[in-house]
Amino acid sequence: MPEGTYLYAVARDVLSQCPDGVADLPVRTISGGPGLVAYVSTVPLDRFGEQPLRRSLEDMDWVAETARAHHRVVDAVAAATATAPVRLVTVYDGDGPVRDLLDRRGQDFLRVLDHVTGRREWGVKAYAVASADGADGQDEPAAATPHAGRPGTAYLQRRRANLRGREQIRRQALQRADHIHRALSALSVAGCRHRAQDPSLSGRHDWMLLNGAYLVDDKREDEFAELARDLGGDGVELRVTGPWAPYSFTVMETR
Amino acid sequence: MSPVERPSRRIVADPDTVERDLTRLVLTVVELVRQLVERQCVRRMEQGDLTDDQIETLGVTLMRLEEAMGDLCDRFGLTPQDLNLDLGPLGTLLPTND
Incomplete structure (x- = not known):
C-alpha cells in the first residue's frame, strides 16, 4: 500500500x-x-x-x-x-x-x-451580552405615542427607533471590540483577529465581537490575564482561552 | 416536524419535512424583502419625502404584513429565528432576541 x-x-x-x-x-x-x-x-x-x-x-x-x-x-x-x-x-x-x-x-x-x-498564544473572545438596563428595550410605551388614531405612522416610528437603537448598539459594540483588541495587542508581542465563530459551531448565540489571538511573553501572562479581566464588563463578556501552541503566529506556506 | 437536531439554516429536501422546509425558505425570502422595504420606508420618512398620508398607508401595510408573517409562522410551527439569515460580516437579518 x-x-x-x-x-x-x-x-x-x-x-x-x-x-x-x-x-x-x-x-x-x-x-x-x-x-x-x-x-x-x-x-x-x-x-x-x-x-x-x-x-x-x-x-x-x-x-x-x-x-x-x-x-x-x-x-x-x-x-x-x-x-x-x-x-x-x-x-x-x-x-x-x-x-x-x-x-x-x-x-x-x-x-x-x-x-x-518563550511566548505562548492566548485566545480572547468578546461577547456582547444583554446589559442589565435592557439595551434592547426600544419599544416605547404605547400611551406615549403622539400618533393616536394613526397606527401605521406609530408603527413606522417604533420601527425607526428600534432600527436606530440597534445600529447605535452595533456601532458602540464594534468600537469597544477595537479598543479591547488594541489594549491586548499593546501588551503582546503580536496580535491578530480571526473571523467570529459561527454560533452553530461554538454553541453560543451571543454576538461575538472579537475573536482575537495574542502572542504573549511568558513573563507577562499574569499581566495579560489581569488586563483581559479589566477590559470586560458593562455588556461585554471576555473569555480567555489557552495557552495554545502558537497556531496564529507561525503559519507559513510549507509547500 | 423532526425532533432531530440539525443545522438551522440548512434546507433539507427530506420527503417528510420538505413542505415545512420549503415554506421556511419562501417565508425567509418574503421576510427579507419586507425588512428591506421597511428600512427603505424609515429612511424616506426620515428624509421627509413622504406625506403624512403616505407614511400612514405604508405603515399600516407593513404592520399587516408583519402580522400575516406571524400567522404563517404559527401555522407552520416556525419561529422568527427560523427565518433569520446570517449575512456574514453584516450580522444577521433580524435581531437575535437572546
Whole structure:
C-alpha cells in the first residue's frame, strides 16, 4: 500500500515521548535542515491521499477526530519546546519531501521558532451580552405615542427607533471590540483577529465581537490575564482561552 | 416536524419535512424583502419625502404584513429565528432576541 508522510509540526528538539497521532498512528521525527526536527506519522495514502481526503474533509466527525489527534501531538511538542505547528492534514509523498522542506525553508522555520520562543498564544473572545438596563428595550410605551388614531405612522416610528437603537448598539459594540483588541495587542508581542465563530459551531448565540489571538511573553501572562479581566464588563463578556501552541503566529506556506 | 437536531439554516429536501422546509425558505425570502422595504420606508420618512398620508398607508401595510408573517409562522410551527439569515460580516437579518 502506498504511504505518505503526515507533518504535524517543526521544532528544534526531539521529545523523548509523544502521544499517538492521526488515526492512532505512532509519531516519529525526521531531523534535517539547520538543526530542525519534523514531527510526522506514516499514513496510508488510501485514506490520506488527495482524493480520499477530499471526501473525508466533508465528514465533520472525521475532521473533528483528526483535528483532535493533530492538536494532541502539536500541544505535546509545544508544551516542551518552541514549536511551529503545521496546518491540519499536510501530507507529503514520503520523507524525502519533508527533508527537502527542512533544508529549503530552514531559515524561515528558525525565524518563526525564534519568534515564538518563550511566548505562548492566548485566545480572547468578546461577547456582547444583554446589559442589565435592557439595551434592547426600544419599544416605547404605547400611551406615549403622539400618533393616536394613526397606527401605521406609530408603527413606522417604533420601527425607526428600534432600527436606530440597534445600529447605535452595533456601532458602540464594534468600537469597544477595537479598543479591547488594541489594549491586548499593546501588551503582546503580536496580535491578530480571526473571523467570529459561527454560533452553530461554538454553541453560543451571543454576538461575538472579537475573536482575537495574542502572542504573549511568558513573563507577562499574569499581566495579560489581569488586563483581559479589566477590559470586560458593562455588556461585554471576555473569555480567555489557552495557552495554545502558537497556531496564529507561525503559519507559513510549507509547500 | 423532526425532533432531530440539525443545522438551522440548512434546507433539507427530506420527503417528510420538505413542505415545512420549503415554506421556511419562501417565508425567509418574503421576510427579507419586507425588512428591506421597511428600512427603505424609515429612511424616506426620515428624509421627509413622504406625506403624512403616505407614511400612514405604508405603515399600516407593513404592520399587516408583519402580522400575516406571524400567522404563517404559527401555522407552520416556525419561529422568527427560523427565518433569520446570517449575512456574514453584516450580522444577521433580524435581531437575535437572546
